[in-house]
Amino acid sequence: MNNQRIFEKYTIDIEFDLVKIRQVVRKISKELQFDIVDQTKLVTAVSELARNVFDYVGKGEVIVEEVRDSLKIGLKITVIDNGPGIIDIDRAMMGEFSTSKGLGKGLIGTKKLMDKFSIQSEIGKGTEVVIVKWVN
């Protein structure tokens, strides 16, 4: 049994980083033996979150890590930016900020695809979104 857990960091800086991050999440979720539907959900979720950062802030970071509890293995993805922050997260999550780029829709959609979703934001400091999906 390999005890070396996956822990990787990627930066969001240029447009093509989104493609790269999707590829990485696809590869890692395959390695962790997520089924094809859950692989697709993870790739889609990270794409939504990374794009939000790219579109609204420009720069950020994605941390992809393997998580375990006594019974199961999962993948945790943290997407962080140092942007202006989201003023009213509840409203953003209700889709009320759905602009043409669709921040709200993307966030709500992402939440629905994951087992765990949390978002923290501080005005002037940035936003951190954490998602977790467990292998079935």
Add this chain to the structure above:
Amino acid sequence: MSQRIPIIKIRENLIVTFISDIDDLTALKLQKELTQKIHEENISGVKITGVLLDLTILDMVDSFLGRLISNIAQSAATMNANTVVVGIRPAVAITLVEMGLQLKGAYTALNVEHAFEILDDLKAESEEIVE
């Protein structure tokens, strides 16, 4: 770094086969080029009545791509062309539905053959209306 997706014309239809790992800029460029192409063909005398989007190779469709496909379908519709989407993978379909995303304005077909049948039927219908 953006790529280019070819647009192929067959009779009165335009066919687009999406590439894997499509980046946002390539996708946006495609939308522009496709509507431009419909316009160009129309003024040169070939009335484009159908757009076929083959998504077979796409392993994910997020809200951005979903919206792009919708936008393509809706702008094609304003130019009197119907859009049919082909080849959505089961995992992509499930993900789209669970996210609550719809490919508004686009018809869906099982395969390319079926897509052409739909486009032919729709064209026949609109011709009847005109008559």
